[in-house]
């Protein structure tokens with residue numbers, strides 16, 4: 001994923017560091033979880049390379065776009081969104097682990 005963007009940030013925000021070290025969800029994981037579209041969590045089309053500066057400010061700008069009545073995202077909201085991303089990620093990991101049985105045979 002990061003290789004696709006040649007490790008360059010694809011967001012280019014005000015404090016952009018240029019070198020991408022994180023992956024940003026175009027549609028935030030919290031929204032995917034809320035709408036039951038967790039398959040998009042690992043969808044390359046919903047991912048973009050981002051440097052830490054851009055990724056950490058993405059939640060705020062996204063919040064402004066999708067929820068215009070809220071002037072800016074509070075630290076509490078951001079923490080909640082990150083917790084939701086974590087939860088969505090691990091739910092997806094568990095779901096995929098349950099769906100695909102281990103291929104490595106156990107040796108007793």
Ligand SMILES: [Zn+2]
Pocket residue numbers: 009010011012013015016017018050051052053054055
């Ligand atoms: Zn950036």
